[in-house]
Amino acid sequence: xxxxARIFGAVGLAVLALAWWAGSPLSWFGKxxxxxxxxxxxxxxxxxxxxxxxxxxxxxxxxxxxxxDLRPAILFFHGGGWSTxxxxxxxxxxxxxxxxxxxxxxASYRTFGSHGTAVKVALDDARHALxxxxxxxxxxxxxxxRIVLSGGSAxxxxxxxxxxxxxxxxxxxxxxxxxxxx
Numbered sequence: 001x002x003x004x005a006r007i008f009g010a011v012g013l014a015v016l017a018l019a020w021w022a023g024s025p026l027s028w029f030g031k032x033x034x035x036x037x038x039x040x041x042x043x044x045x046x047x048x049x050x051x052x053x054x055x056x057x058x059x060x061x062x063x064x065x066x067x068x069d070l071r072p073a074i075l076f077f078h079g080g081g082w083s084t085x086x087x088x089x090x091x092x093x094x095x096x097x098x099x100x101x102x103x104x105x106x107a108s109y110r111t112f113g114s115h116g117t118a119v120k121v122a123l124d125d126a127r128h129a130l131x132x133x134x135x136x137x138x139x140x141x142x143x144x145x146r147i148v149l150s151g152g153s154a155x156x157x158x159x160x161x162x163x164x165x166x167x168x169x170x171x172x173x174x175x176x177x178x179x180x181x182x
Contacts, residue, residue, distance in 0.1 A: 034086040034088040034089065037088040037089065037091040037092060038088045038091065040091075040092075041062075041088075041091035041092055041094070041095035042091075043060035043061055043062050043091070043094070043106070044061055044062055044063065044065070044098070045060075045061045046058045046059070046060050046061070047059050047061060049107060049108060049125075049128070049129055049132055050125065050128055050132070052110065052125075053110075053115060055115075057107075057108040057109065057110070057125060058087070058108050059087070059105050059106065059107045059108065059129060059132070059133075060087055060088075060091065060094065060105065060106045061103070061104075061105055061140065062091075062094040062095055062097070062098030062103070062104040062105070062106075063097070063098035063101070063102055063103040063104050064098070064101060064103075064141075065141070066139065066140060066141030067141060069141075070137075070141060070142060070143035070146075071101060071102060071103050071141055071142060071143060071146075072102050072103070072142075072143060072146035072147070072148065072172070073102060073103040073104065073105065073133065073137075073140070073142040073143075073146065073147050073148065074093075074094070074097055074102055074103075074104045074105070074147075074148045074149075074150050074175070075104075075105045075106075075107060075129060075130060075133050075147065075148070075149050075150065075159075076090040076093060076094055076104065076105065076106040076107070076150050076151060076155065077090075077106075077107060077109065077126055077129075077149075077150070077151035077152075077154075077155030077156075077158040077159055078090050078106070078151065078152065078154075078155045079151065079152040079153030079154045079155045079156070079177075079178075080111060080113075080153070080154055080155075081153065081154050081180075082111055082112055082118075082119045082122050082154045083111050083112040083113045084111060084113045084114075085111060085154070085155075086108075087106040087107060087108050088106070089152075090106050090150075090151075090152070090155070091106060093150075094106050103140055103141055103142050105129075105133060105140075107125070107126070107129035108125070109122045109125035109126055109129070109158065110122060110125055119154075122154070122158060123158060123161055123162065123165070126158040126159070126161070126162045127162050127165060127166055129162075130147075130149070130162050130166055130169050130171075131166070131169060133147060134147065134169045145172065146172045147169075147171050147172060148171060148172055148173045148174065148175060149162060149163055149171050149173075149174050149175075150174065150175040150176065150177070151176065151177065151179070152176075152177035152178060152179075153177070153178055153179065153180055154180050155177075155179075156176035156177055156178065156179025156180060156181070157179050157180040157181055159174055159176060159179070160174060160176060160179055160181055
């Protein structure tokens with residue numbers, strides 16, 4: 001083994017050890033994105049979605065206040081490999097569509113990193129979010145026949161799986177960003 005290979009190997013091990021000790025780079029990115037997007041694209045309001053395991057899961061609501069006409073809605077689920085992430089990661093999209101007159105929502109769900117839970121728990125939270133949006137459609141000014149589910153990566157999987165599992169709450173469309181689907 002050459003001296004150069006030994007140095008690169010040692011540096012690589014040091015970087016891996018530092019990442020293990022300090023947390024994954026993905027969690028750093030998620031924290032930075034959450035801070036940046038929460039301040040640049042603040043939701044109109046945040047509502048309690050569900051209280052579980054001593055923690056409140058919230059849903060961020062964007063868009064115009066409810067009026068006399070019912071609007072289409074988009075329910076977003078963030079990505080993060082079911083291990084990390086935050087609903088603020090999709091605030092730029094929610095903000096954009098909210099400015100176009102849509103009611104947009106970005107839901108929290110339990111992840112392995114935040115609660116040590118499996119994917120099926122995240123899916124249960126996503127299903128609950130869709131039921132919540134449907135049941136609260138009138139107070140949010142949403143036309144329940146025009147609900148769109150959207151998400152990126154793991155969130156795309158949750159949107160697709162929720163659509164297939166909750167037939168009593170049909171959705172008008174799905175917009176999936178690089179969904180985790182096989």
